[in-house]
Amino acid sequence: MSRNGPLALIFHTIFVIVMVSPILVVCLVAFTPEGFLSLPTNGFSLRWFRAIANYPEFIHAFWISLGLGALSSFVAMLFAVPAALAIARYRFRGRDALAALFLSPLMIPHVVLGIAFLRFFTSAGLGGSFAALIIAHVIIVFPFALRLTLAAATGMDLSVEMAAVSLGAGGWTLFRRVTLPLILPGVISGWALAFIQSFDDLTMTVFLAAPGTETLPVRMFLYIQDNIDPLVTSVSACVIAITMTALILLDRFYGLDRVLAGKGDTGR
Amino acid sequence: MSVAAEERNARAPWALSAPALMLFVGVLLIPLAMTVMLSFHDWGQYKGIEPVFILKNWHEIVTDPYYAEMFWRTFRIAILTTLLTAVLGAPEAYILNRMSGRWKSVFLLVILGPLLISVVARTLGWALLFGGNNGLVNKLLMSAGLIRAPIPFMFTETGMVVALAHVMMPFMVLSVWAALQRLDPQIENAALSLGAGPVTIIRRIIMPQIMPGVLSGAIIVFSLSASAFATPAIIGGRRLKVAATLAYDEFLNTLNWPLGAAVATLLLAALVLIVVGSNALIERRYAEVFR
Numbered sequence: 001m002s003r004n005g006p007l008a009l010i011f012h013t014i015f016v017i018v019m020v021s022p023i024l025v026v027c028l029v030a031f032t033p034e035g036f037l038s039l040p041t042n043g044f045s046l047r048w049f050r051a052i053a054n055y056p057e058f059i060h061a062f063w064i065s066l067g068l069g070a071l072s073s074f075v076a077m078l079f080a081v082p083a084a085l086a087i088a089r090y091r092f093r094g095r096d097a098l099a100a101l102f103l104s105p106l107m108i109p110h111v112v113l114g115i116a117f118l119r120f121f122t123s124a125g126l127g128g129s130f131a132a133l134i135i136a137h138v139i140i141v142f143p144f145a146l147r148l149t150l151a152a153a154t155g156m157d158l159s160v161e162m163a164a165v166s167l168g169a170g171g172w173t174l175f176r177r178v179t180l181p182l183i184l185p186g187v188i189s190g191w192a193l194a195f196i197q198s199f200d201d202l203t204m205t206v207f208l209a210a211p212g213t214e215t216l217p218v219r220m221f222l223y224i225q226d227n228i229d230p231l232v233t234s235v236s237a238c239v240i241a242i243t244m245t246a247l248i249l250l251d252r253f254y255g256l257d258r259v260l261a262g263k264g265d266t267g268r
Numbered sequence: 269m270s271v272a273a274e275e276r277n278a279r280a281p282w283a284l285s286a287p288a289l290m291l292f293v294g295v296l297l298i299p300l301a302m303t304v305m306l307s308f309h310d311w312g313q314y315k316g317i318e319p320v321f322i323l324k325n326w327h328e329i330v331t332d333p334y335y336a337e338m339f340w341r342t343f344r345i346a347i348l349t350t351l352l353t354a355v356l357g358a359p360e361a362y363i364l365n366r367m368s369g370r371w372k373s374v375f376l377l378v379i380l381g382p383l384l385i386s387v388v389a390r391t392l393g394w395a396l397l398f399g400g401n402n403g404l405v406n407k408l409l410m411s412a413g414l415i416r417a418p419i420p421f422m423f424t425e426t427g428m429v430v431a432l433a434h435v436m437m438p439f440m441v442l443s444v445w446a447a448l449q450r451l452d453p454q455i456e457n458a459a460l461s462l463g464a465g466p467v468t469i470i471r472r473i474i475m476p477q478i479m480p481g482v483l484s485g486a487i488i489v490f491s492l493s494a495s496a497f498a499t500p501a502i503i504g505g506r507r508l509k510v511a512a513t514l515a516y517d518e519f520l521n522t523l524n525w526p527l528g529a530a531v532a533t534l535l536l537a538a539l540v541l542i543v544v545g546s547n548a549l550i551e552r553r554y555a556e557v558f559r
Binding site: 003004005008009011013015016018019020021022023024025026029037078079080082083085086087089090092095098101102104105107108109110111112115116117118120122135136138139142150168196199202203206207217220221224225228232233236239240243244246247251 | 277278280281282284285287288292295296298299300302303306333356359363364366367375377379381382384385386387388389390391392393394395396397399404430434437446451466476491493495496497498501502511512515516519520525528529532533534535539540543
């Protein structure tokens with residue numbers, strides 16, 4: 001039912017070009033054979049990708065980001081799954097307030113969170129530590145972990161659980177063998193989205209990271225502050241490639257519009 | 269249901285959410301309260317932070333025109349970014365919605381995908397496109413005859429607004445898109461059969477119905493733009509400060525934490541007021557849409 005007129009299609013084409021071009025230009029410049037910022041007009045070269053190997057800071061920061069993202073999303077899930085079941089299953093006083101509190105990290109500017117965590121962890125003697133980064137990231141990815149788990153738990157058929165109970169399953173067995181497998185798609189997508197959010201966060205992390213615990217976005221940001229050269233574009237191109245892969249997987253298995261729209265916000 | 273079972277039922281949700289609740293109170297609410305407290309502390313170049321209760325930082329922010337200018341710049345950039353995303357994002361969402369299934373999902377991925385791509389990488393892309401007076405954007409605009417002299421984009425508010433609008437665009441498209449999903453296509457056909465032209469249909473049928481989506485998208489874009497850090501820092505450089513980059517400077521360069529905390533607290537308070545206020549207005553104005 002494509003009823004878009006020519007004018008609409010021209011607008012659409014320009015819109016898409018503008019949306020894609022900054023990302024495209026980063027990836028193109030990364031392949032330049034020159035020693036300065038330029039589009040690869042004289043053939044493609046991988047020299048700036050090889051150059052990354054000479055900057056251990058970037059590689060170290062990448063591993064920090066990867067570990068931080070995986071671990072904090074996992075810990076967030078440990079807290080989010082029971083909370084999501086509580087909010088999805090029960091109608092109790094304070095339910096809306098609880099859901100609002102759990103989603104609040106979405107509303108609070110990350111710069112404010114960064115400052116609050118810097119102050120808090122410094123006075124707790126954890127300033128600049130990896131542990132502090134994990135705890136802070138658990139808080140900022142929690143809403144994403146919660147929302148997708150909540151959507152899965154709300155849509156779940158309760159009669160399956162009742163059947164299991166009538167067959168004598170209870171407690172942990174019920175959760176492990178029946179509930180968890182049923183909400184697993186939501187849990188995995190929630191984990192993946194939480195991971196991407198953690199992996200990409202700059203604004204909050206830039207306050208907490210110290211030399212040695214710098215994440216990849218922080219390292220890239222500090223590098224850009226000094227100078228912009230093709231090296232940082234090749235690092236960015238790698239980050240874009242990784243995110244794109246995760247994105248396509250997420251879209252294939254769960255549907256990107258569902259992930260981003262966060263349907264079933266508070267389970268209503 | 270027996271009394272005991274009922275009691276267990278009342279306790280169960282709290283037992284399940286207790287770990288997360290304790291985590292949020294311990295590492296979110298307490299640090300936020302500490303930050304507000306910090307904004308009332310004293311600070312000196314040599315003595316550091318002194319835990320006393322004074323209004324020095326707040327007095328400085330209110331009286332020094334530097335801060336008024338900085339906050340005004342922050343909100344001006346956020347408002348312009350919001351307008352730009354609304355004017356371009358709403359029509360795009362509408363066009364997208366009218367596409368056929370396969371193209372729709374491809375372009376939805378292309379437009380929403382950047383949301384998950386590192387903000388640093390996306391802003392770097394704009395820095396490359398702007399790049400001085402003979403950047404690609406200026407070359408393109410000049411060869412198209414749209415401008416005669418190059419527009420300075422780097423280290424200007426214009427550049428910040430363009431790059432921020434690009435970063436925030438997916439939120440607007442997503443929000444209008446959600447509103448369009450609730451729209452009944454038959455209404456459009458009914459208007460068409462009654463002799464309405466395309467302009468009338470858009471103005472009288474589509475616009476009123478997607479307005480809640482545009483407005484809720486605008487709230488998201490505004491609050492995220494007003495507190496944005498990476499894009500203003502990279503495009504704006506060290507001179508052109510907004511609230512988030514100023515707070516960063518106070519914390520990590522000047523080390524005047526109490527003043528930085530006051531800037532952050534004011535930003536948070538202003539945003540909460542604006543967001544809660546406009547949410548209430550929208551919900552009252554469009555009560556029937558949300559029902």
